[in-house]
Amino acid sequence: MTTLGVVFLPQLPPERLRSVAVAADEAGLAELWLWEDCFLEGGLTSAAAALAWTRQLKVGLGLLPVPLRNVAVTAMELATLHRMFGGRALVGVGHGVQRWMEQVGARPESPMTLLREHLWALRALLAGDEVTVDGRYVKLDRVRLDWPPEPAPPLFAGATGPRSLRLCGEAADGVILTGGTSPKQIAEALRHVSQGRAASGREHESFPVVVYAHAATGKDAAQRLERERVRFGYPSMQDIGVAGDAATIAEAVARWAQAGATTVVLQPTPDDPDPEGFVRFAATEVAPLVRDR
Structure with missing residues (x-):
């Protein structure tokens, strides 16, 4: 069955998150996803607040740029979220936008190496293991979380290029695909993930597959x-966005699902x-039609 979610865009002011999250929770939306785009809103702060304000809603964070954080700090933050809110937190990591990473002096020479080392160490720490590693970017000396989540949560990773997608399949527990991904591109991305x-x-x-899909109604x-x-520079919105009523949007969601997406956001x-x-x-209008397909 396909899960339906919605993004809370960080272009909205942080104080708007509460009313949107509460509306989503009360309406029975399955998932509300957040972004940590530079230099808008802190992802972990926003996720913790949204989870605290709601009772059933799952809150996704897609994604945390790994150049911005020491992996031990990331592990502590995620362990805290998962222990406090159980399975309602869904978190992904990724390269981040390299232009933004350069702006803050955090752009690595090898984003692939950093993400590989970060994913390996983060999964081990969240599993409760003691980790010692002397990598190119990740260096830990007998680090173990005192309060690891139980059980270890699934860790998502986001990517666009073939090598990074293969790494997601190899080292993560699910993949996040960016907005502007057509059903055809989902199928191609999953070929690399499968490798x-x-x-x-x-x-x-x-292996959950999350894809963002541009949508508008009203x-x-x-x-x-x-x-x-125009803002994203797409040549066309065909197969990457949908405007219309609930039936029109549900039909488009079905095409992304048929291509391999398990969650359409x-x-x-x-x-x-x-x-809101x-x-x-x-x-209340799109999700029932998606479930009925």
């Missing part, structure tokens, strides 16, 4: 989606006039 899973002997394990939906096309436009209304619309 990584096979290389690590994990091809028979479950008055001026098509015009707002067109502004998104609707990405509203930053100028959506009613973010959008999460209610997704939960």
